[in-house]
Amino acid sequence: MRALAALAAWVVLVAAPAAAAGEPSKEELAWKVLTDILERPASVVPARARVDVGDDWARPGPPNPRPIDAEGQRLIAAVDAYLAAVPGEHGQRVASARFLRANTRRRFNHLEAALPDWVAILEQERDQEVALYAANLLLDTFVRLERYDEMIVWVRKLRADPVFLKRDEDLAELLVRIEVQWHRKDAERHEQLARDRGDPGEYLACAAAHERALTVDPDSELADQVLYNAGVCLEAGGDGDGALARYRRLVADHPRSRVAPLAVLRSARLHIAARRLADAVLAYEQYLARWPGERDVKDVRREVRWLRVELFATSTLQVTARRLSTWL
Secondary structure (H helix, E strand, O other), X not given: OHHHHHHHHHHHHHHOXXXXXXXXXXXXXXXXXXXXXXXXXXXXXXXXXXXXXXXXXXXXXXXXXXXXXHHHHHHHHHHHHHHHHOOOOOOHHHHHHHHHHHHHHHHOOOHHHHHHHHHHHHHHOOOOOHXXXXXXXXXXXXXXXXXXXXXXXXXXXXXXXXXXXHOOHHHHHHHHHHHHHHHHHHHHHHHHHHHHHOOHHHXXXXXXXXXXXXXXXXXXXXXXXXXXXXXXXXXXXXXXXXXXXXXXXXXXXXXXXXXXXXXXXXXXXXXXXXXXXXXXXXXXXXXXXXXXXXXXXXXXXXXXXXXXXXHHHHHHHHHHHHHHXXXX
């Protein structure tokens, strides 16, 4: 709250007019009314207030608006008067006035009423300093209103503006994190639908959502888990070869991952299901060589012995069949 109050004072200080000679214009008078409402300390350096949407989007519902106090109403009326005095104009003062009005409404949970000003700042005044704050607060407003589809549209709009994001690396990282989380939530939704409906296609859609998350942030600390999840979904959707490709990539790119041994085991079982027994033996041997301390090592060794017997029997039968065909 203090950081945003400081920011409110700062935007007024930055946009304050230089002393004008002669009769003040209608715009100057309206701006003076607005600035006189706010406290103006001699020196204010705004903190970088960061609004993080977080990982948990489950909310109890949009907050109920509270009555705006008398001071807030005066400020909103002053902004209304100022913007009416400068129709169609853009610049630092206009952006600052919109920010102050939107933030006042936000403080009292009038979130729907605040949205148009956040949007106007980002659409018309994105080169102004307050636009960086407006971007954070716009995203937070969408989350609090549970309007995630609109939020992701704005995330992608802002990510498509490298000039804007160059001004604030924290905001750029936040946008990536939100879009990755969006795809992760989409993957969870498809996985739940697959379970509820028994539809393999939903598992394939789940895998595609994980792949999109990886495309957004290929260097993520969770890239190994995302690859593993994509493989599991492909496997459940009946695309064994696709799953094997993800597991191979996981083991190659993230050999120290905690899910790498699981990927190798799942690969071996996919090979067995496809009757590629020699490939299954190779996968199990890789597992035994790289992770000899795992709990199921004895079971894996037993499986390898069984596979070798199966391979020998299959080979013997094939040789016998060839000999019989030649004799006949």
